[in-house]
Amino acid sequence: MPSVVMDGVRTHHFAFTPDRDTAREVAGLLQERVPYRRLHDRLADAGALQLSDELVRELVGRRLGRRQVYEAGRWLAEHGTRREAVKVGIVLVGVSGSERDRELLLLLGTLEEFTLYAVVALLRTQPAGEGERAVYELARRVSGWGRIHAVERLEDTDDPEIKAWLLRDGFRNGVMDEYLAPLAATTGDLYAALLDPEPDEALVDGAGGILAALARGEGGPTTGLSAYGEAVPALARYADLAASGRATLQRLDHLLTIRRHLHQPPGHWLDRDVAALRRRYSDVIGQPRWTELALAGVQDPEGVGFDLARRCASRLGLPILPQLVARLRVDAADDATWQDVLGLADTGTLVALAEELLPLDALACGPAERVVVGNGHERALELVVSELEWHPGLGLPLIRAALAGRGVRARRCGLRAVRAWLRPPEEAVAWVRAAHASEPDAELRTDMADFLDGLRQAT
Structure with missing residues (x-):
């Protein structure tokens, strides 16, 4: 996993232990003025996130010269590999x-591996307001x-732009x-902005993106609509603008x-507000133009907007x-x-389509040997x-194909499918036997063995 992802996850979801040693x-090493290359090599395998705050405290305690620290930092930033x-x-x-x-920090910060560190450095080094x-x-x-790291440092801004x-x-x-x-909703004063008689x-x-993200975020990685104090009037105003x-x-x-989200609203919202919002959004979505738009979007199977149109059409319950x-x-x-096909087609049609379109021999x-997420073909096979x-x-x-596939979940689904037969065909039993011989997952291998033993005892 890239370090930028690890730094993001750790700073937002997990506590981490400072690396004081x-x-x-x-x-x-800085105090001894060791060669910068030696310092670089020592830091290469260190965890900067766990190290940084403790290192700053150590430097303050040791009273190293500002220029000495700066020259080492500048060399690492400019020449580090x-x-x-x-x-x-x-x-x-x-x-x-x-x-x-400023320019060096902006340049390095453009690489997302370094943005978090560059943001903090910019706020520390630039004059008041310029940071x-x-x-x-x-x-x-x-x-x-x-x-994410950069915008979070703008939370207290009063800058209109x-x-x-x-x-x-x-x-x-x-x-x-x-x-x-x-x-964005709070710092940007979303509701006040929406009250503009002619918003751009x-x-x-x-506004739609923010409110939808707040709805999705309920119970997720951050706060959702329930924590946004002006959610109800902002939702009502957005519905009017969308209409x-x-x-x-x-x-x-x-x-x-x-x-x-309005089907399970926050418990502290007033019932009358929830009822009014539900009616308003149902009325807006009920406008024929939305159905026409979604249907038009799925007409071209190669169109760039097909996926979004498909999702919308499916949620509208359209026969597509x-x-x-x-x-x-x-x-x-x-x-x-x-x-989506699974929800609309009968099983026979679904199976025939999968047998026709999926590259079963390749799958x-x-x-x-390890858990794999799989590509789209593999996930489709598992699903069917x-x-x-x-x-x-x-x-x-x-x-x-599933029993001989890469993914353990697909192989498990294949075993369950064979088990469901009152009298499994001999060829299917042979596939399970072959899969058992090479199955790396201990639990699934045991399940396969139990199935095969059960067949032997039945005969």
């Missing part, structure tokens, strides 16, 4: 540098965990919009996400099975479309074979 050792060493270099620049380091603007500039350059950006684009990121939606389209789209504004698939997706099948004929690895490539437990007599080619 390494901090003392590194501070000692290992990411953890560069991160520590940025930290050292942050505690000893000045406004002249926030530098972080804002950096936040617009990154899109994943770097965006930054607040407007948070509402329109700043909350969006490549990890989960749920991480930044609460901050970017604001309406941003009279332009129709896009993105807005329909937001409306549907919010409506789903022919369009889904057309999509699978273009891309049989689209496991999300297979999931029967033998078990993996999981249904065969309830429909014995169907899908022998699929069962064969």
Whole structure:
């Protein structure tokens, strides 16, 4: 897992133990003025996240010269070839540098591995007011965990430009919009912005994205709608704007996400408010233009908007099975479309389609030694074979591929499908026997052995 992901997960979801021993050792190396290459090599395998705060404390306690710390940090930041060493270099620049380091920190921070460290360094080195603007500039350059780290340092901003950006684009990121939606709603004054008699389209789209993310985020990685004090009036205002504004698939997706959340609203909301919101969102979504939009979006199986249109059409309960099948004929690895087909097609149709479109011989490539997520074809096979437990007599080619597949879950589904037969065909029993001989998962191997023993005892 990339260190940028690990740093993001650790800072948001897990406590981590400060590495005091390494901090003392590194501070000692700095104090001894060892060659920078030696310092770099020692830091290469250190954990910058666990080390940084402790290292700063050690340096303060040892009263190292500011210039000595700065020169070491600048060298590590500019010449380092290992990411953890560069991160520590940025930290050292942050505690000893000045406004002249702005461009270096912005440059390094554009690499999301270093954004967190660059943001903190910018706030420490830049003059009052300039640090926030530098972080804002950096936040617009990154899109994943770097965006999250940067925007979180803008929580207390009073800058109108930054607040407007948070509402329109700043909350969006490549990890989960749920991480930044609460901050955008409060820091950006979402409800007040929506009260503008003629809000711009970017604001309406941003508001929908924020409110939908808050709805999805309920009980998730951050706070949801229940913690947003102006959620009810903001939701009502957004519904009004969506009702009279332009129709896009993105807005329909937001409306549907919010409506789903209203089925289980926060307990402290007033019943009359919940009832009013439910009626309002049902009325807005009931406008014929949304159905027309979703159906138009699934007409082209190769269209760039097909996936979003499919999700919207499915949640609207539209009969789009022919369009889904057309999509699978273009891309049989689209496991999300297979999931929707499962809900609309009878099992016989589903099985026939899978046998026709999935590369079964290629999927029967033998078990993996470790757990694999699998590609779209593998996930589709697992999905379809999981249904065969309830429909014995169907899908022998699929069962064969599943039992000989990479994923342990698919092999388990294959075994369950064979078990469901009153009298399993000899060929299916032979597939289980072959799978048992090479099964790396101890629990599944035992289940296969029990099934085979049961057959022997029955005869």
